[in-house]
Amino acid sequence: MRDIVIGMAGSGGDGIVSAGESLIAAAASLGFHAMMTKSFGPQIRGGESSCRVRLSTRELHSSGGALGVAIALNWEDFLKFGSELRCDDATVVIYEAKTGVLPEHIPLGNIKPREIMAVPLAELTKQSAGTEKAKNSLVLGLLSGWLGLSQDTLRKGIQRRYGKKGEEIVNGNLRAFEAGRQYADAHPSQTPLRLDAPAAATTKILTDGNDITAAAAIFAGCQFFGGYPITPSSEVMQFLGKEIWKYGGAVLQAEDEIAGIGTAVGASFGGKKAMTATSGPGMSLKTEILGLATIAELPLVVVNVQRGGPSTGLPTKPEQSDLYQACFSAHGDVLRPVLAPTSVADSFHCTVDAFNIAERYQTPVIILSDQEIAQRKETCDPIDTSKLVVEDRKRPTPEQLEKYTRFAASPDGISPISHPGMKGGAYLAAGIEHTESGAPSASGAVHARMNDKRFNKLLPLESWSGAVTVAGDAGADLALIAWGSIGGVALEVLDLAQAEGLRLKVLVPRLLYPVPKEVYRSFLRNVNSGLVVEQSHQGQLYKILRMELDLPKGLVSYCRSGANPIQPSEVLAKLKALSADARRSLS
Amino acid sequence: MTALATLPPAQFKSELKPIWCPGCGDYGVVQAIYRALSAIGRPPHEIAFISGIGCSSRIPGYTTAYGFNTVHGRALPIAQGLKLANPDLLVLVAGGDGDGFSIGGGHVPHAIRRNLDLTYIVMDNQVYGLTKGQLSPTSPKGLKTVTSAYGSLESPINPLLQVLSCGAGFVAQSTPADMPGLAAVIEEAIRYPGFSFVNVQSPCVTFGEEDQQVKAHKGRMQSLASKGHDPADYLKALELATHYGVELYTGVFYRNPNPPATYDAQVRERQAELQKTAVPRERILEMFQKG
Ligand SMILES: Cc1ncc(C[n+]2csc(CCOP(=O)(O)OP(=O)(O)O)c2C)c(N)n1
Ligand code: SF4
Ligand SMILES: [Mg+2]
Numbered sequence: 001m002r003d004i005v006i007g008m009a010g011s012g013g014d015g016i017v018s019a020g021e022s023l024i025a026a027a028a029s030l031g032f033h034a035m036m037t038k039s040f041g042p043q044i045r046g047g048e049s050s051c052r053v054r055l056s057t058r059e060l061h062s063s064g065g066a067l068g069v070a071i072a073l074n075w076e077d078f079l080k081f082g083s084e085l086r087c088d089d090a091t092v093v094i095y096e097a098k099t100g101v102l103p104e105h106i107p108l109g110n111i112k113p114r115e116i117m118a119v120p121l122a123e124l125t126k127q128s129a130g131t132e133k134a135k136n137s138l139v140l141g142l143l144s145g146w147l148g149l150s151q152d153t154l155r156k157g158i159q160r161r162y163g164k165k166g167e168e169i170v171n172g173n174l175r176a177f178e179a180g181r182q183y184a185d186a187h188p189s190q191t192p193l194r195l196d197a198p199a200a201a202t203t204k205i206l207t208d209g210n211d212i213t214a215a216a217a218i219f220a221g222c223q224f225f226g227g228y229p230i231t232p233s234s235e236v237m238q239f240l241g242k243e244i245w246k247y248g249g250a251v252l253q254a255e256d257e258i259a260g261i262g263t264a265v266g267a268s269f270g271g272k273k274a275m276t277a278t279s280g281p282g283m284s285l286k287t288e289i290l291g292l293a294t295i296a297e298l299p300l301v302v303v304n305v306q307r308g309g310p311s312t313g314l315p316t317k318p319e320q321s322d323l324y325q326a327c328f329s330a331h332g333d334v335l336r337p338v339l340a341p342t343s344v345a346d347s348f349h350c351t352v353d354a355f356n357i358a359e360r361y362q363t364p365v366i367i368l369s370d371q372e373i374a375q376r377k378e379t380c381d382p383i384d385t386s387k388l389v390v391e392d393r394k395r396p397t398p399e400q401l402e403k404y405t406r407f408a409a410s411p412d413g414i415s416p417i418s419h420p421g422m423k424g425g426a427y428l429a430a431g432i433e434h435t436e437s438g439a440p441s442a443s444g445a446v447h448a449r450m451n452d453k454r455f456n457k458l459l460p461l462e463s464w465s466g467a468v469t470v471a472g473d474a475g476a477d478l479a480l481i482a483w484g485s486i487g488g489v490a491l492e493v494l495d496l497a498q499a500e501g502l503r504l505k506v507l508v509p510r511l512l513y514p515v516p517k518e519v520y521r522s523f524l525r526n527v528n529s530g531l532v533v534e535q536s537h538q539g540q541l542y543k544i545l546r547m548e549l550d551l552p553k554g555l556v557s558y559c560r561s562g563a564n565p566i567q568p569s570e571v572l573a574k575l576k577a578l579s580a581d582a583r584r585s586l587s
Numbered sequence: 588m589t590a591l592a593t594l595p596p597a598q599f600k601s602e603l604k605p606i607w608c609p610g611c612g613d614y615g616v617v618q619a620i621y622r623a624l625s626a627i628g629r630p631p632h633e634i635a636f637i638s639g640i641g642c643s644s645r646i647p648g649y650t651t652a653y654g655f656n657t658v659h660g661r662a663l664p665i666a667q668g669l670k671l672a673n674p675d676l677l678v679l680v681a682g683g684d685g686d687g688f689s690i691g692g693g694h695v696p697h698a699i700r701r702n703l704d705l706t707y708i709v710m711d712n713q714v715y716g717l718t719k720g721q722l723s724p725t726s727p728k729g730l731k732t733v734t735s736a737y738g739s740l741e742s743p744i745n746p747l748l749q750v751l752s753c754g755a756g757f758v759a760q761s762t763p764a765d766m767p768g769l770a771a772v773i774e775e776a777i778r779y780p781g782f783s784f785v786n787v788q789s790p791c792v793t794f795g796e797e798d799q800q801v802k803a804h805k806g807r808m809q810s811l812a813s814k815g816h817d818p819a820d821y822l823k824a825l826e827l828a829t830h831y832g833v834e835l836y837t838g839v840f841y842r843n844p845n846p847p848a849t850y851d852a853q854v855r856e857r858q859a860e861l862q863k864t865a866v867p868r869e870r871i872l873e874m875f876q877k878g
Contacts, residue, residue, distance in 0.1 A: 028877035029877040203876055203877070204877050205876055205877070206876075206877045207875040211875070215871045215874075219871050224668060224672055226668055243871075245854075245857050245858050245861040246861045247865055248858050248862060249858070252667065252668070252701075254697070255696075255697040258664070259663075259664035259693075259694055262664030262665045262667075262668065262694075263664050263665065263667050263668030264668055265668065266655075266664065266665035266667060266669035266670075267669060267671060267672035269655055269665070269668075269669055269672075270668070270670075270672030270673045271672060274668070288661075289658060292658050296655070382872065382876070385869045385870075385871075386869065419653075420632070420633070420634075420635040420669065421632065421633060421673055421676060425632065425653075426631055426651060426652060426653045426654075427653065428647060428648045428654040428655070429653075429654065429655040429656070430655070430656040430657075431656065431657055431658050432656060439648075440603075440645075
């Protein structure tokens with residue numbers, strides 16, 4: 001086996017998520033590519049919890065489709081996760097025998113899984129560890145046996161995880177692990193589940209989108225973060241709250257999101273790279289000050305980890321429905337760069353890019369992440385940071401400071417920016433329209449000139465080489481466009497299409513706004529049909545592209561509200577149907 | 588940090604010509620600020636002056652300091668971010684009663700409890716000047732304005748009492764009717780190491796009430812010093828503050844005799860301590876490495 005998805009669910013106390021975490025950590029150190037998503041019920045503690053861990057010998061782009069192995073510690077909790085733990089006729093189902101459900105009666109509706117095993121999980125744990133609490137270690141033992149994962153690595157993981165809790169607990173968990181392992185050996189699965197060895201056991205990074213975004217901010221030289229906690233973005237602030245001080249920076253937990261972005265704008269005015277992070281409701285509150293940063297031409301990075309909306313919406317589920325807000329939420333004429341990462345690793349690059357763009361063009365930049373990327377754990381190959389460029393804002397030279405003009409006209413629209421403390425650089429920054437010197441002005445001519453300046457300086461972005469990722473068969477007339485976490489699904493669709501001999505090309509934009517029009521035009525030149533796939537009710541990117549470009553008639557929107565994952569298989573089926581239709585209409 | 592005791596007040600006056608109505612109290616406030624800054628002696632480029640929106644919030648542009656005329660009600664958060672970015676700066680914050688106690692009211696308690704070394708000057712004219720005469724959060728109950736045609740139904744906020752009860756370490760009040768006193772409390776506020784607040788009853792000649800004009804202030808004002816008030820006496824300060832809106836007390840209500848460490852100083856300490864443990868930025872991802 002080269003690729004498998006394991007899904008597990010239980011009640012909070014079962015430690016299902018911690019089993020997943022141990023599994024992915026072991027897999028990462030063995031050199032597998034791996035991805036893990038977790039999901040919880042609405043309760044703060046206890047409640048039901050689940051996780052999906054995908055392991056592969058090849059690079060992964062999405063958390064995958066139907067489960068290869070499903071583990072239900074009880075059926076009630078398992079079923080609550082519905083489409084997140086989808087089973088099909090290839091799934092091997094393992095469940096708690098104590099539930100009393102007969103294998104022929106498991107509550108999966110019409111689905112006939114490939115293999116069903118009732119395992120006395122609680123009983124085996126109790127017998128081996130003396131407590132049912134070690135169930136997660138028993139599950140790890142089972143998986144280690146059936147998937148053929150190194151016992152040593154998993155055992156070391158258990159020792160590390162429980163080390164602080166004392167020897168007794170460590171030993172109990174190790175005994176449970178051993179019991180699981182022996183059970184698996186004594187009850188081999190009919191279905192082949194053993195994973196091939198990874199190509200090369202290279203060192204891997206294992207982290208999630210929020211943590212790597214925060215780490216990237218530090219790498220990019222961010223020295224100030226102001227924000228207000230909100231799911232699913234809080235981890236960005238939490239990470240920086242531990243680390244940023246070491247780099248001469250500060251984190252301020254503000255009284256609300258307005259103050260969060262306000263402090264960040266203040267720090268940027270003070271000459272420091274600054275950032276805030278939030279999710280939909282907080283983004284709505286930040287809008288006015290975003291406009292201030294635009295007109296005062298202050299660099300700023302704003303992360304929006306999207307969740308389902310509007311209002312409180314679906315706080316813990318991914319959706320891509322804040323794109324309009326990111327691009328257009330402003331009064332007045334505003335052009336604001338919007339970037340979206342497509343994976344955990346790309347969250348690093350996207351954040352570095354966002355700081356560079358913000359500093360280079362003296363503008364706020366929005367990073368549109370989403371709950372899926374932000375909170376999923378993923379292995380990445382190490383990033384060679386020595387190859388990355390970190391830019392800083394253009395500061396005035398001593399000569400320029402002799403007669404300083406903050407918003408001086410220049411061929412590229414970018415004026416050197418001073419900051420308080422700099423002798424000769426004093427000026428009035430303002431939300432009010434201003435002349436080149438910063439003096440308030442209500443003149444229509446000044447306003448038009450300054451709007452030109454603020455728009456024109458961003459034009460080079462449209463031909464930025466990092467604006468999109470293109471993959472697949474360049475000559476194909478069938479296209480797939482998707483962004484953010486769904487961009488990963490698109491790349492996975494491409495793998496499936498190629499395996500079936502379907503000619504397809506894929507474009508995943510990282511710069512969503514301004515729309516890199518020429519790049520799209522050349523990509524779409526020979527395209528007859530295709531899909532713009534999005535996790536939103538409206539299909540916002542599709543509509544923005546229609547507004548900005550002449551799209552081929554056959555390129556249509558395929559979108560669905562959040563929380564209901566879009567599967568590579570369904571996109572592929574849709575693409576095949578489109579391509580067949582197009583052939584028919586041509587012949 | 589440079590201190591040149593020789594900078595004359597005129598050094599702090601910018602070339603921008605104020606567009607306030609002739610006779611507006613804010614002229615007096617900006618004059619007093621020039622004098623106070625002259626006495627402090629820091630050069631203009633080491634000073635940053637942050638404001639919100641309103642007639643009063645135009646004030647930074649009339650100084651030679653770095654200015655930031657931000658958005659309505661958000662001067663305090665922006666000033667705090669700036670101060671943390673560069674704690675060496677002298678940071679002044681200013682705005683109107685509406686800017687500070689209505690739309691920006693949610694930020695005041697937090698700015699106070701954080702206790703950054705900032706000076707916040709409110710030009711309290713008990714009315715909305717810029718938008719032409721609407722009710723303000725400090726307008727007296729029953730005031731008839733364009734938005735309260737039959738008289739307001741709500742009681743005013745008491746800025747002094749609010750700021751004192753939130754724990755501000757320095758709280759004073761003055762009026763342009765007493766220029767030396769106004770310049771003196773602003774200077775003292777700047778010198779206080781921590782969050783300091785000056786409520787300036789700054790007359791709006793265009794929309795303000797008769798008893799809120801300079802002439803009336805001259806007759807009504809009573810200096811706290813002449814009443815024998817000891818600014819170290821917090822409870823007495825609270826009691827005196829309750830007379831806001833009735834009596835016009837000028838001078839220092841409260842000065843914490845033992846100023847606690849400021850937020851910015853603590854941030855510096857934390858940075859200095861933790862900087863020793865930093866891995867180079869380029870290697871930040873190593874903490875996520877497995878295997
Ligand atoms: C978000 C927002 N709401 C409303 C306004 C309109 N506005 C500008 S200043 C102001 C009130 C001014 O009163 P105050 O703060 O007391 O200052 P003054 O003009 O009296 O000095 C209002 C309502 C605005 N600029 N922004
Ligand atoms: S309206 Fe009132 S506050 Fe505004 S400038 Fe005129 S007098 Fe001053
Ligand atoms: Mg006012």
